[in-house]
Amino acid sequence: LIDRLLKGEGNPTHIFDKELGVYRKVEAKDIVILLRAPSNKASIFENALMSRGIGAYADISNNFFEALEIQTMISLLKIIDNPLQDIPLITVLRSPIVGLSLDELVYIRKASEVGCFYEALQVYLGIQGGEESASDDVSYEVYQEETRKKLHHFMELLMRYRDESSEFKTEELLAKLYVDTGYYRYVTMLPTGAKKKANLELLKKYAAEYEVNNHGKLFGFLQYLDKLSETSEGLKEAKLVGANENLVRIM
16 A cells, blocks of 8 residues: 555545645655554564565664664674574575575575585585586576675685684674675665664674673673573664654654
8 A cells, every 4th residue: 555655556646745835746754654552563564665665664662683784783793703503694695795595595505405504605615525516507607606706705704704803892893894794885775774874883882882891702792692682671773763754654
């Protein structure tokens, strides 16, 4: 329904703008989804709208750890600490940081169906257990060559970050990851970029506070986040969206 309204295919197609004193087309900021009470359903609506290219903002304090940008960056930190973790590794590979498709993940898994996904990735790239797989299908090989280029670059970065993680403070490492991966710039281009940027800045702030109070490194910080994520309240997301931004509100 919202998609049709914004395309001018629903009813109404125009509304009266009191500030301008004229009728104009319906925009996202004219639409509000009202929920009976604060709940995790808000993020479901928000993600569903954004998947259709409709800017949306849940005006409800959601759990910090449920924000996609936070899940992505924590997953990256986890595989820097220990790459032999399937879910964090696949999360990063599927994210804009690497940008693999589901088909590409299947090809990697087929390279070695025994062991963890990181080991299959090494076999796929010819780093471990033999040479890179080949095929008589030229188009398939061209497609795979592009995939391998992306993955070789990612593996080089991952190895470098693993070396640097023992030297850098976690806050400094995060700042470096934001820039090097282009992920911080990516989220700024999204409809709710201001909120996502604020969440990423909060993650850096929590890392800095942890190090001041605990003098710990990456592994300790990840354990600290795991404990926080298991609490009933956890941490709240940043709320940073202006009243005039052209977004569907979920309240």
